[in-house]
Amino acid sequence: MYFLHYQYIYNLIFKLKTMNYKPKNRLEPQEYVEGIIKGDRVILSRAITIIESNLESDKLLAKNIIQSILPKSGNSIRIGVTGVPGVGKSTFIEAFGMHLIEQGKKVAILSIDPSSQRSKGSILGDKTRMETLGQQEEAYIRPSASGDTLGGVANKTGETMLLCEAAGYDVILIETVGVGQSETAVHGMTDFFLLLMLAGAGDELQGIKKGIMEMADMVVINKADGDNITMSKMAKTQYQNALHIFPLAESGWSPVVSTASAIKNEGIDTVWNTVLEYKQMVDENGYFEKNRNTQQIQWMYNNINEALKQLFYNSENISEKLVALEKDIVTSKISPVKAAENIIEVFKRSF
Amino acid sequence: MYFLHYQYIYNLIFKLKTMNYKPKNRLEPQEYVEGIIKGDRVILSRAITIIESNLESDKLLAKNIIQSILPKSGNSIRIGVTGVPGVGKSTFIEAFGMHLIEQGKKVAILSIDPSSQRSKGSILGDKTRMETLGQQEEAYIRPSASGDTLGGVANKTGETMLLCEAAGYDVILIETVGVGQSETAVHGMTDFFLLLMLAGAGDELQGIKKGIMEMADMVVINKADGDNITMSKMAKTQYQNALHIFPLAESGWSPVVSTASAIKNEGIDTVWNTVLEYKQMVDENGYFEKNRNTQQIQWMYNNINEALKQLFYNSENISEKLVALEKDIVTSKISPVKAAENIIEVFKRSF
Secondary structure: OHHHHHHHHHHHHHHHHHHHOOOOOOOOHHHHHHHHHHOOHHHHHHHHHHHHOOOHHHHHHHHHHHHHHHHHOOOOEEEEEEEOOOOOHHHHHHHHHHHHHHOOOOEEEEEEOOHHHHHOOOHHHOOOOOHHHHOOOOEEEEEOOOOOOHHHHHHHHHHHHHHHHHOOOOEEEEEEEOOOOHHHHHHOOOOEEEEEEEOOOOOHHHHOOOOOHHHOOEEEEEOOOHHHHHHHHHHHHHHHHHHHHOOOOOOOOOOEEEEOEOOOOEOHHHHHHHHHHHHHHHHHOOHHHHHHHHHHHHHHHHHHHHHHHHHHHOOOOHHHHHHHHHHHHHOOOOOHHHHHHHHHHHHHHOO | OHHHHHHHHHHHHHHHHHHHOOOOOOOOHHHHHHHHHHOOHHHHHHHHHHHHOOOHHHHHHHHHHHHHHHHHOOOOEEEEEEEOOOOOHHHHHHHHHHHHHHOOOOEEEEEEOOHHHHHOOOHHHOOOOOHHHHOOOOEEEEEOOOOOOHHHHHHHHHHHHHHHHHOOOOEEEEEEEOOOOHHHHHHOOOOEEEEEEEOOOOOHHHHOOOOOHHHOOEEEEEOOOHHHHHHHHHHHHHHHHHHHHOOOOOOOOOOEEEEOEOOOOEOHHHHHHHHHHHHHHHHHOOHHHHHHHHHHHHHHHHHHHHHHHHHHHOOOOHHHHHHHHHHHHHOOOOOHHHHHHHHHHHHHHOO
């Protein structure tokens, strides 16, 4: 009882603090906007920090910044890159990023690591990753915001992407670990979805969640070097056959499978050429714009749904009631339909 | 203006009517429950009609019936059967159903046809379907409830399934046309998901939506007869290779591919034997019960989410505001995140 009381006061103080606390070093919205549009990396980073911030004053500031840069956003190709740990994602992105820079592109790399949501320590934060790429003026690397919810992370990554576009980055790579749910979110905010795989995997394959494979516009068998080349070529054929049996995506694009060795810088150009081919096709058939519009609107609806859920789950007594209802459902004491009706009544009465 | 006024009055009268209208021929809840448990098909049909009814008095009655039969439900194997029109679904189900009856089973066939939601006339309502099966005492065939929403249809089909189980049906087949969204709903209420395909399809394949294939526990290449046999065997190998490359489902089951000719009654036993093998495996590894529990609980959450959405979308002015916001989003006038916040504010103020 004492403890609860203490907790309550503590939370209240914390809430008041975060509501009123306004960091001293913040600029005016217009200063951020101008800095971003000029391509000032320091200002860009500071603006992203504001987007990631949970302070009320920062949330307002973030909204103003986003609103102003919005017309300058959208001019990039957005690529989702995923694959299980061990597939060589960092090495691939380093090689791919360097290739893009050679083509005269500016590239931003944003990473979403859902595991960091829990552990608060991210494997993607590893300083030794992408050493060469990290030193390039034309590359901007930013690990994910650790948010409380996947929806929160997706919002922040999505808005960060818009800022990067306004700052003139032509290619945005959004990197995830292909084991969680963030892939669907990333697929919903990118133009092209790239899946990295290994040859002769079997066991490794099981790390990839169902449903990720079918989102892929391209599968790259990485580490196709040395003794691995034959196996990789076989894997390529297998994946090609497999993917061609599956229904075409709405884009009309047939997924491409290729091999690469990021460490030897082989096959990297093929990946970029494939992206360009895809872009040309979907520009011509109108899917590119259609998909972007759909994604933007879907983004709003995702947020609406998320907000509705929060209203519900934050409503008084709902959590305990749900636990009880789940138990009653499993023991056939109440039907799921009736259980839902009961709890919705409780929710309605809470207004 | 006149028209709107008239419409309003009309709707009001209709609403009042349906609220108070109570059909004369209804029995007491206990009479339905006893009839169902005795396996009385007439009572079962009448109870399903009540479940499908939108009358307020029937909704209450339905709830009472469900609540009472709940402990008697669950003792069946629930099989989802899907495939595009032309794949020979009716013929397959007829042959499969007859085979099950020969094995001493009682089988209920429920059909969900999303197209009937719009046209109000269902292709699945065709009287010539499943003529032999329809005449068996051990078979019960019921086309879907046409509901206003997919969630509504899923509820009604789910509850109909519970009644059929209480009436002693050992195998429940839930049939859908593999082109829409109802497959996910059906996958969420069945133990085993069966996908019917054709050999040498190519074009036909495109009728199957992405994501349906990966739900399949078994793919049956139907119409493997006559000139089609060689092609069907080739297709079988192709699907086998394709499906084995994809990650295993949580059940640990590796999808089985087989050929069948429903019209010649060939390969039908293989399908049922595969279902039995699956059942044995998931009984042993605990997935069967775990999945059933998860499905039941998920059913409640689906209803909660649906109810929350209805609260939101039925709230005043929301629809018009959404249309305006969608337009502003596409023209980069507002960010999706801010748009969602705005409309949620409108919603909150409506209480």
